[in-house]
Structures are given as structure tokens and as C-alpha cells.
Amino acid sequence: MPSYLRALIRLLAVATLLVLAGTSAAAAAPADAALTGTVTRGDTGAPVAGAEVLLIGDEVFLVAVTDADGRYAIPEAPAGDYRVRFVPPPGSDLTFVFWDGAATFDDADILTLPDGEARTGVDGVLPLGGTISGTVTRAADGTAVPDVTVWVDGDGGSTSVVTDAAGRYTAVGLGVGEYLIEFAPPIIDDQPPELAPEYYDDARSPDAATRVPVAPGGAAVGIDAALEATGAISGTVTRSDTGAPVAGVLVSAETTAHTSSISAVTAADGGYTIAGVGPGTHFVAFGAPDDDGLLDQFWPGVSDFADAEPVTVAPGTTTPGIDAVLEAAGSISGSVRFDGYPWTDGGTVLLTETGAGEPTASTAIGDDGTYRIGKVPAGTYTLQVRPRATAARVALQYYAGAAGPKGATPLVVTGGDEVTGIDVALAAGVDIAGRVAAAVGELTEPAQIRALRWDGTEWEEIARATAWAEYSFAHPPGDVEGFYLPTGTYLLAFAAEGMCPLYWDGARTPEAADRLVLEDGRSADGIDAVLAATCEEPVIVPGDPAVAGLPRVGETLTADPGTWLPADVTLRYQWLRDGKPLKGATDPTLTLTPAHKNHLVSVRVTGSRDGLPDAAAESAPVGPVTRAPEVSLSARSIQRGALLTVSGTGFAPAEEVVIELHSTPVELARTEADAAGSLRMRVRIPEAAAFGPHEIVVTGPQSTARLAVRVVAGGLAATGGTVPTSLAAAGAIAAAAGVLLTLWARGRRRGSRAPAG
Known part of the structure; x- marks a missing residue:
């Protein structure tokens, strides 16, 4: 491309950014701006155009983009304390920095903006980023593997690059820290992958991976990967009662490290083959269709995932005979x-x-x-x-x-x-409500209130409530769902961190506690408790565990243990599927896989402390777990200005989603999933999109799915859809420049013949 045309394209890109930011070079520092400054390179002092300046407060997040001279202006900002982050444009060899020169948010200086006063000279000097480079080859013959997406994620940022024809890659602009490197082979025409993904150095899971350190402006070289060929798993699924084959069974192979899974569906003869399975060990699950009246199963013939045994797959080979005989449900x-x-x-x-x-x-x-x-x-x-x-x-x-x-x-x-x-x-129910307070000061954590009902022989816990002050079992504060309690005789137990457990009304033991006789729909109010910091016999008082997160394949659930007393109790976690322990799932988080689909998930928390008996509590279940959203593209390489068809499945019915081009987000379209959670939309790649690797990201209130795409050279094209005023202005600039360029070129041809090349 001629140099004058490249310069013109850069000028148009900068002009478009300025229009989108609602500013221009001439208005980069208005007199009433709250914050102004300049962003430059640390190695040469040159201005940095297109850098983002982030003003970050407790409840404020403002963004400005630098002009061609590296200047920026944030017109308005509420008075308060802020941190300022300077982020280089995508693909830059620079890395981010905080004001004033800090590498991390915690180390950044606080910038105080008084009400109505402008602050100038808040400048950013972007340091040269580090690099990670290497080569990706086939383990079988050492040949180069192009188009492998190399994901780089660590303390100093996240990025991805794609290997070239020689299998080489270089990730630039990295901050100081350690990085997890993942090598993801290309998927061609939605076919099973021929090569298995892996982490550096020859690891199958993030936990087993070797992190790569990057020093300030340093280069980590030789971060190579030799990718193994994938294998396959095959077998047949039949009914236990008739021996007949079962079609439509979803058979999934999940790595024993729970990092990835791949699946296939049985044919009319009950047979299946899961191609593209990475070398190593896998759990195999058989999910029967909902309308077949059959139970799900794990290999070898067990109904509980905790009893499943792994299946070993070698590179380039098929492991046969992984069969299932499904029982009637x-x-x-x-x-x-x-x-x-x-x-x-x-x-x-x-x-x-x-x-x-x-x-x-x-x-x-x-x-x-x-x-x-x-x-x-x-x-x-x-x-x-x-x-x-x-x-x-x-x-x-x-x-x-x-x-x-x-x-x-x-x-x-x-x-x-x-x-x-x-x-x-x-039958009609009752509620119990009241208030919990500390005898001195305030509660440092919410109190736990347990409703214990006399069943004729002993006290049985019916429900729990949590509150900082007022509580109610039927109508708890906030968005928590409550339930009315059955009629009967109750006693109430109160506990809070740093406080002595107490029964109503002021008793230390159940035997001394006052009873509440609640019949004929009569609720009890004013059941209050005042908790003191000292008591005679310490015991472990369980918290009220809860599970946070979206119950969907691919999402991560987090266990909230609640408030346990005393505060120095050691907690252990055990995740449960349909009430039964999941083998090896003993961390505070659980990443959901296809093995959890259609099941309820909960967590059991056990507290221990020297000299006290253990105590345990279980959360309410979440679920059933649903499938993860997926997105596919009509092409994985596309020109600027070209149309791309984006298809998706697994979204929430009627979910409104935004389709964006990343890494710097550019909205391409908005649409809505149909009743089955599917969508299909044609979008146009922006003319200003940078060449190289990107991601198409489809985001909704409940779902996110992404897929890598590569932008290659192409001609100008209309964006389509409704054009905002600011974008229309940018388009007018581009159109005018195009006309002038054409007239100038014709003039040159008439005057003299341009030299070749």
C-alpha cells in the first residue's frame, strides 16, 4: 500500500476515534475540563495517540481517548478521590501504567478532584512492555502449526496472538508479572480438532502449567509447544430392559482435570464416536433424552459421578468399547x-x-x-x-x-x-420476626437466626434467617426469598461473629429457652435478641452457606460459607451434585461441566477448631444446571467492511444480546435470541478494524460467548444499520478524503506517469 494512502487511513482512524469520544484535537483541553494531560512513550517521549485514560472512583468510571498529540480531556467529573490508569492502544508494544508511575492499582497514587476545580498536567508515561515468543509444532513430526491461538493471561494483562505460517508467535505490550500460556489449535469448518490444546510447559490443565515470568520490558523467548494429535472414544448405548439401541444420547468426554469436554450424539444403532479427544484421561457421561424415560449414567455403568472411572486416550488412536446400558427411570x-x-x-x-x-x-x-x-x-x-x-x-x-x-x-x-x-x-403458615442487636456497639457480621420446631421428640431445624438488624422468615430483607413456617411450637437460636450464641429469650441453652406456640396462622413479632461478646462455653456455630454464580455449563460457582463462630474456625468444602459428594471437588469454587447438566448443585461446609467438635452446614441447591452458550461464525478470517454471519445457541430464551468486536470493544449489532435460545445475525466488520486477531463477543444479561476471528485486508464498505450522528460525521470525513484522493490521483496520471511500485 502506498505511504500516502496508509497515512490517510491512519488520519481517518484518529478522526473517527475523536468523533466517537465526543471531542477533537482542537477541543482536547476545554477551559472547563475537570482533568487534562498528555500520554507519551517512556522510551522516546513521543506522544501516544488512541490511548485510553480511565478515571476510576468508588462509583465513577470515566474514559477519554488521546488525540494525535497524545492529549486527552475529561470534561466533567464529580468531586472525589480517583485513580487514573493509562492504557496503550491495541497491538502496541507499550504496557499500561497508573498515575503517577505505579504498575498496580493498589500502588497507584490517589488523585483528589475538588468540586468545580480543573486539574491539569495529569500525564501518563507508558513503559515499554515485555514480550513472550515461541514456536508451535506438531509433536509427531516437528512441522510448524499455523493459526494456533496463543492465549496469554497474567498479572500484567491479557492478550492473544496467532501463530504465523512458520508456527511462530510474539505477544507484546506485557506488564510485569507471571503469565499462563495456553495453545489452542484452530478448528476448521466446525470439525473436531486434529490437535489437542495444551498449556505451557506440556501441561493439560492450568493447575499443572508452568507460569512464564516477564520482567519490566523483558523478553521471554523459547516458550514453545509441541501439540499432540487428538484421539477418539467410541461405543454403543442400549436399554437395560429390552437391549434395544438408544439414539439421541449425548455422550461427553471431560478431562479428569475438569478443564474441557467434547461430546457426540448416538446414532439410530446406538453407536457413537467422539472425535477430537485430547490425549490423557477423561470421564465419560451418557445423558439420555428427557423423553426416553432413561437414567443418565457414567462409565463404567455407574449413576454417581463420584464412582466414575477415567478412560485413557492415546494420541492419534481410538479407545473403543466404552459402552453404556441405561436403566429405566x-x-x-x-x-x-x-x-x-x-x-x-x-x-x-x-x-x-x-x-x-x-x-x-x-x-x-x-x-x-x-x-x-x-x-x-x-x-x-x-x-x-x-x-x-x-x-x-x-x-x-x-x-x-x-x-x-x-x-x-x-x-x-x-x-x-x-x-x-x-x-x-x-396449610396456613406463620412467620417469626424481630430484631437482633449487639449489647455493645454494632454487629460486625449479620446474625444467623434458626427456627427450631418441636417434632414430639426433639427440636428440628425448619428454616434459617440472616439479618443485620430486623429479620423475618417469610419476608427477609433484600431480595432473599422467604417461606412461611408450619404452625407448631418453636424456639429461636441466635448467633453472630464475635458474639455468644443465644436462645430466645436470653437463654444459653435450649432447655432454658422460652417457647413460641404458634397456631391458627398467628405469627410472632418482636422476637428480639441482644448478643454479648462473652459466653461461658464456646462452640462452633455454623454459618449459612450459599452458592453464588450462574448454574450453567462453563460458569464457575463460588461457595459463600456464611458467618461461622468463632471467627478462627478452619473451613473445609465439599461440593455436592444432587446431594451426593463430587469426587475431588473440595475447593471454594466449582467450574460447571457437562457432567453437571440437569443436576442440582450445592456445597457442604465443615468447620473445625482445636478443642471443639466439628460442625457442618449445607447450602440450598442451585440449578438444575443448563448448557453453556456457544457461538459460531460463517468465516474465521474476514476482510474489513465484509459481512459476517454470527450464529449462537444456548442463550436464555428471548435474551437481548450485544455483538461486539474485541479487543477494543466495537458494537456491531444488537439482537434477541429466539424461544429456543438461538440467534443468527449478519454483521459488518468495521473499516477501521485493525488487521490481525480479534474476538467476536456475544454478551447478554445472563450469557457471554466468544470466538476468535482474524481481520485481513479488504476494501471500504458501508456499515449498514442506523448511523448515529457522530459516526455519520466520521463517515463524511472518510467520503470527502476519498473524493480528494481520487481527484489527486487522476491529476497525477494526467501530469506524469507514476513510477512502478
Whole structure:
């Protein structure tokens, strides 16, 4: 491309950025600007155009973009304390820095902006970033592997690069720190990958990877990878009752490190082959179609993931004979009624296997007051109905008519049984409310309030509430869902960090506590407690564990243990699937995989301290776990200005999503998923997009999916869609420049013939 044309394109790109930022070079430092300055290179002192300046406060986040002279202006900002971060443009060999010269947010100086006063000279000097480079080859023959996406993620930032025809790559602009390097081979035409991804140095999981250190402006070289060929897993799925093949079974192979999975669907003859399986060990799961009346299974023939055994796959080979014989599933169904009428105000039905502790399965109460829980293994269960708290004041209840699990009628399910007519007649409930306070000062953590009901032989915990001050079991503060309690005789137990546990009214033991007799829908208010910091006999008081995160494949759930007393209790975690322990899942977080799909997930927390007996508590389950969103593209390399078809599945029904081009986000389109959670949209790649690797990112309130794409050289094209005023201005600049360039070129041809090249 001629030098004058490259210069013109750079000029148009800068002009477009300035229009988008709502400023221009002439207006880079208005008289009333709250913050102004200049961004330059640390090695040469040259100005840096297109750098982002981030003004970060407790509740304020403002962004400006530098002009061709490296100048920026943030017109307005509320008075307060801020940190300022200077970020180089994408693809730069520079790295970010905080004002004034700090490498991290915590080390950054505080910039105080007085009300109504401007601050000038807040400059940023961007240091030269470090680099990581290497070569990617095939392990089998040492030949180079092009188009491998190399993900670089660490203390000093995140980026990705793609290997060239010789398999070489270089990641630039890296800050000081250690980096995790992942090598992701290309996927061609949605076919299974021929090569397996890996982490540096020859690792199959992030935990086993070797981190690469980068010094200030330093170069880490020789960070190479030799990628192994993928293998395959094959087998057949049949029914246990008839021996007939089962079509439509989703068979998934997940690495034993729980880092990735790949799947296939059985054909009409029940056979399957999962191609593109990385070398190593994998757990294999068989997910039967929901309408086939069959139970899910893990290899070799077990229903519990904790009992699954790994399958070994060697590079370039198929592991055959990984078969499954699926058992017939049972179901439980019935109706929920109140006062003789179907219960139509919503709620949940939970099924718990005897001895499991946590629900095995659950379903929502239908709009007509009926419910059905399918895929129930043979066993003995208790069934609980939790109606939504409404003005009708209806209590949670176990089948049939029991307040707690001990009095529930057991439900026995054998293979393939349809247990019907499990009807529940709800009764009026009660609420207990009051206030918790500290005897001196204030509570440092919210108090835990447990409602214990007398079942005729002992006290049985029915529900818990959490509060800083006022509490209510039916209507807790905030967005927490509550439930009315069954009528009966109760005592209340109170606990908070740093405070002595207490029973109502002021008792230290259950035997000394006052009772609450709540009958005929009469609730109790004013059940208060004042907690003191000292007590005679210390015990471990469990917190109220909860699970945070979206229950969807690919997402990470986080265990919140709640407040445990005393504060120095050592906590252990055990994740549960349908109430049963997951092998090796003992961290505070759990990344969801296809093995968790359609199951409920919860966490058990156990507290220990020298001289005290252990205590344990379990969270409410979340789920069932749904599939992860995925996105596909009509092409993985595309020209500027060209149209690209973006397709997606696994999004929430009717979810509104934004399609963007990253790394510097550029919105391409907005659309809405259909009722099945699918979408398809044609977008145009911006003319100003930088050449090289990018990502198409599809984001909604509940979903995010991304896929790498490469922008290659192409001609100008219209962007399509509705054009904002600022973009129209940028377009006008481009059009005018194009006309002038054409006229100038014609003039040159008339005057003299340009030399070749």
C-alpha cells in the first residue's frame, strides 16, 4: 500500500476515534475540563495517540481517548478521590501504567478532584512492555502449526496472538508479572480438532502449567509447544430392559482435570464416536433424552459421578468399547392445593433421597397447580413443597402433611415406576420476626437466626434467617426469598461473629429457652435478641452457606460459607451434585461441566477448631444446571467492511444480546435470541478494524460467548444499520478524503506517469 494512502487511513482512524469520544484535537483541553494531560512513550517521549485514560472512583468510571498529540480531556467529573490508569492502544508494544508511575492499582497514587476545580498536567508515561515468543509444532513430526491461538493471561494483562505460517508467535505490550500460556489449535469448518490444546510447559490443565515470568520490558523467548494429535472414544448405548439401541444420547468426554469436554450424539444403532479427544484421561457421561424415560449414567455403568472411572486416550488412536446400558427411570407427579383449590401462585417441589441430606431433584409448581419430577432413580425419597410467600400465608410442607423431613411419608420408586397421585394439601403458615442487636456497639457480621420446631421428640431445624438488624422468615430483607413456617411450637437460636450464641429469650441453652406456640396462622413479632461478646462455653456455630454464580455449563460457582463462630474456625468444602459428594471437588469454587447438566448443585461446609467438635452446614441447591452458550461464525478470517454471519445457541430464551468486536470493544449489532435460545445475525466488520486477531463477543444479561476471528485486508464498505450522528460525521470525513484522493490521483496520471511500485 502506498505511504500516502496508509497515512490517510491512519488520519481517518484518529478522526473517527475523536468523533466517537465526543471531542477533537482542537477541543482536547476545554477551559472547563475537570482533568487534562498528555500520554507519551517512556522510551522516546513521543506522544501516544488512541490511548485510553480511565478515571476510576468508588462509583465513577470515566474514559477519554488521546488525540494525535497524545492529549486527552475529561470534561466533567464529580468531586472525589480517583485513580487514573493509562492504557496503550491495541497491538502496541507499550504496557499500561497508573498515575503517577505505579504498575498496580493498589500502588497507584490517589488523585483528589475538588468540586468545580480543573486539574491539569495529569500525564501518563507508558513503559515499554515485555514480550513472550515461541514456536508451535506438531509433536509427531516437528512441522510448524499455523493459526494456533496463543492465549496469554497474567498479572500484567491479557492478550492473544496467532501463530504465523512458520508456527511462530510474539505477544507484546506485557506488564510485569507471571503469565499462563495456553495453545489452542484452530478448528476448521466446525470439525473436531486434529490437535489437542495444551498449556505451557506440556501441561493439560492450568493447575499443572508452568507460569512464564516477564520482567519490566523483558523478553521471554523459547516458550514453545509441541501439540499432540487428538484421539477418539467410541461405543454403543442400549436399554437395560429390552437391549434395544438408544439414539439421541449425548455422550461427553471431560478431562479428569475438569478443564474441557467434547461430546457426540448416538446414532439410530446406538453407536457413537467422539472425535477430537485430547490425549490423557477423561470421564465419560451418557445423558439420555428427557423423553426416553432413561437414567443418565457414567462409565463404567455407574449413576454417581463420584464412582466414575477415567478412560485413557492415546494420541492419534481410538479407545473403543466404552459402552453404556441405561436403566429405566421413574417419576413422581401430583398436584398442590390450598383451601380446596389448585395452588397457582408458584413455588418449588423438591425430592430428597433418604440419607442424602440435599435434594436429589426439583421442579416448579405449574400454573395449574400440578408438578412432575422425571428421571428419578430407584430409591426411597421424601418430598417437600415450598410455596412462594404470598398474602395467603401458606407454609412449606413435606408429603404427606409433615412439617419436617422426619415426619414425612417415604416414597419408594423402583426402576421405571410412574408414581402418581402424590398430592399435597397446603396449610396456613406463620412467620417469626424481630430484631437482633449487639449489647455493645454494632454487629460486625449479620446474625444467623434458626427456627427450631418441636417434632414430639426433639427440636428440628425448619428454616434459617440472616439479618443485620430486623429479620423475618417469610419476608427477609433484600431480595432473599422467604417461606412461611408450619404452625407448631418453636424456639429461636441466635448467633453472630464475635458474639455468644443465644436462645430466645436470653437463654444459653435450649432447655432454658422460652417457647413460641404458634397456631391458627398467628405469627410472632418482636422476637428480639441482644448478643454479648462473652459466653461461658464456646462452640462452633455454623454459618449459612450459599452458592453464588450462574448454574450453567462453563460458569464457575463460588461457595459463600456464611458467618461461622468463632471467627478462627478452619473451613473445609465439599461440593455436592444432587446431594451426593463430587469426587475431588473440595475447593471454594466449582467450574460447571457437562457432567453437571440437569443436576442440582450445592456445597457442604465443615468447620473445625482445636478443642471443639466439628460442625457442618449445607447450602440450598442451585440449578438444575443448563448448557453453556456457544457461538459460531460463517468465516474465521474476514476482510474489513465484509459481512459476517454470527450464529449462537444456548442463550436464555428471548435474551437481548450485544455483538461486539474485541479487543477494543466495537458494537456491531444488537439482537434477541429466539424461544429456543438461538440467534443468527449478519454483521459488518468495521473499516477501521485493525488487521490481525480479534474476538467476536456475544454478551447478554445472563450469557457471554466468544470466538476468535482474524481481520485481513479488504476494501471500504458501508456499515449498514442506523448511523448515529457522530459516526455519520466520521463517515463524511472518510467520503470527502476519498473524493480528494481520487481527484489527486487522476491529476497525477494526467501530469506524469507514476513510477512502478
